[in-house]
Amino acid sequence: MLALEGITKYYKEIKAVDGVSFTVRQGEFLGLVGPNGSGKSTLMRIMLGIAKPTAGQVLFNGQPLDEATWRELRRRIGYMPERVSFYENLTGMETLRLFAKVKKSKVDKTVERMLPRDVLERKVGSYSKGMRQRLNLIQALLAEPEILILDEPTSGLDPMAIAEFYRILDEIRQERLLTVILSSHILAEVEGRADRVAIMKDGNLKAIGSLRSLYRQLELPLKVFITLKNKDPLLEQLLNLEGATGLTYRNGYLIADVPSGNKLKVLSSLMEQKERFEDISITEPSLEEVFFGIN
Amino acid sequence: MALTEASRAIAWKELLDKLRNRWVIIVGLTFMLFTLSIAYLGAAPAGLTGFRRIDITVASLTSLVTFFIPLMSLTLGGGIIADERERGTLDIFLASPVSAMEFIAGKFSGLLISLAIALVAGLGLAGGMLAMKSGMETFWVFARFVFNSLVLGIIFLSISFFISIAFYERTKVIALNVFLWLFYTILYDLGLIGVVLLTKGEIGVNFFSALLLLNPVDVYRLLNFISIGEFKIIVGLASVEFSGYINTPLLLLTALFWTLIPLGFGYLLFKKRYYE
Numbered sequence: 001m002l003a004l005e006g007i008t009k010y011y012k013e014i015k016a017v018d019g020v021s022f023t024v025r026q027g028e029f030l031g032l033v034g035p036n037g038s039g040k041s042t043l044m045r046i047m048l049g050i051a052k053p054t055a056g057q058v059l060f061n062g063q064p065l066d067e068a069t070w071r072e073l074r075r076r077i078g079y080m081p082e083r084v085s086f087y088e089n090l091t092g093m094e095t096l097r098l099f100a101k102v103k104k105s106k107v108d109k110t111v112e113r114m115l116p117r118d119v120l121e122r123k124v125g126s127y128s129k130g131m132r133q134r135l136n137l138i139q140a141l142l143a144e145p146e147i148l149i150l151d152e153p154t155s156g157l158d159p160m161a162i163a164e165f166y167r168i169l170d171e172i173r174q175e176r177l178l179t180v181i182l183s184s185h186i187l188a189e190v191e192g193r194a195d196r197v198a199i200m201k202d203g204n205l206k207a208i209g210s211l212r213s214l215y216r217q218l219e220l221p222l223k224v225f226i227t228l229k230n231k232d233p234l235l236e237q238l239l240n241l242e243g244a245t246g247l248t249y250r251n252g253y254l255i256a257d258v259p260s261g262n263k264l265k266v267l268s269s270l271m272e273q274k275e276r277f278e279d280i281s282i283t284e285p286s287l288e289e290v291f292f293g294i295n
Numbered sequence: 296m297a298l299t300e301a302s303r304a305i306a307w308k309e310l311l312d313k314l315r316n317r318w319v320i321i322v323g324l325t326f327m328l329f330t331l332s333i334a335y336l337g338a339a340p341a342g343l344t345g346f347r348r349i350d351i352t353v354a355s356l357t358s359l360v361t362f363f364i365p366l367m368s369l370t371l372g373g374g375i376i377a378d379e380r381e382r383g384t385l386d387i388f389l390a391s392p393v394s395a396m397e398f399i400a401g402k403f404s405g406l407l408i409s410l411a412i413a414l415v416a417g418l419g420l421a422g423g424m425l426a427m428k429s430g431m432e433t434f435w436v437f438a439r440f441v442f443n444s445l446v447l448g449i450i451f452l453s454i455s456f457f458i459s460i461a462f463y464e465r466t467k468v469i470a471l472n473v474f475l476w477l478f479y480t481i482l483y484d485l486g487l488i489g490v491v492l493l494t495k496g497e498i499g500v501n502f503f504s505a506l507l508l509l510n511p512v513d514v515y516r517l518l519n520f521i522s523i524g525e526f527k528i529i530v531g532l533a534s535v536e537f538s539g540y541i542n543t544p545l546l547l548l549t550a551l552f553w554t555l556i557p558l559g560f561g562y563l564l565f566k567k568r569y570y571e
Contacts, residue, residue, distance in 0.1 A: 050391040071392045079390035084383035089315035101304035102393045
């Protein structure tokens, strides 16, 4: 749907993005993760045509974009920039009407699902950060975009507001086919939500794929948590787990590192000694482990 | 050229913002107080009070407005890009299908309307009061003064747009605006006086008049002096005899030039920077 080909961006002498290429598929949720200054926002601005790449090109449905096609694409993209304070003297509804007209669209009643009417009729100057972010999301959703680009959407929000934000986003995604590109440096937010993750470091795309494919590429082990019947740490010596690459004891658990290819071997070994433990659970590597596993 | 719906929405937002932050009311009231004070108390140093002749009032107001309107317009337009950047809303505009022309036209129209309301309401109300005292003839002289003041405001609004787009960092914009204000209201004319003195007055009326057209503030002064037709009472550079080719249509054409050139360059720069 949207493809980046060899995107490089310099700001004077500083290379912000270095030869990044990937494709965003229709309807997918792509998480763009990386530390601050890794080039995520620049990449998003290039996708929107706000920043021009020094080299490379953006393609939409296989076609390179020019000035006319950018305008067409912008009709189909909703953008939620990081940190928008809006206009203190305008009400939420006036703000939405402004951006709706700019996007050649209208504000419909569905916006009241995300911000109640009485809040929308108040001046934005009285809004909390969470309300402003919701207003920001609503403006991005005006004109029913096909692609939603969210730049650090929960930056600075409290956990309640973050949960509320994702509840709304998930609800909207259930209702219609929406391609979402979300950047964040909070890995836990992207994990479990994104179909694929693109990992950026120092302006480079280090890896892209589903979380599972990434940890397989990196050969990161699964974690098998074994709750022992007898809490004696010496018991770990009694367990002979063929295929496990490491065993540690913590708070009554044995934690075994198991390469994904050895999963069945380890499980069958455990089954042979099932009288020694109460329970087992298997955890896949987290996005954080994948992130730190990538150089 | 009619504004598109997007431009009208941007213009409306600017106007609403200036109305709600009381900019329009404060500026309007300031102008009204200036006008009434000068009209009533202008002769106080001579021990007289009471409403003076309208031409004398306009001449005095011209001197005051010459300083006040450029400063006000420069600050009004100085934040068009910096403010949007700081709020984070510039990227929303740029990521929407609005064109550079629609954005600039909307911003300029909104601020122009705010300025016009403040000037026309403030000066106009005072003018109305003066007309009630001195008759309708007075009103028309004053109406031309209000119009000329609006022209001056529009010119400096246009200059401030260019500065705001060219140097979008707030501190640079403020510094440059203050410099331009000083340059056009004081330094340029001081320079001209220097030229006249150095050439011992042999610079030539035609050339001197042409130099006056290069300063929008002098264009405004000349417009007012022609309006009231009392050149002799004016103290300052424009009281110097000037060429016969200086007339209202030429001055208005020059004012149009002073409006369109900075605004046009501002638009081209904005388009190049964000849309190409």
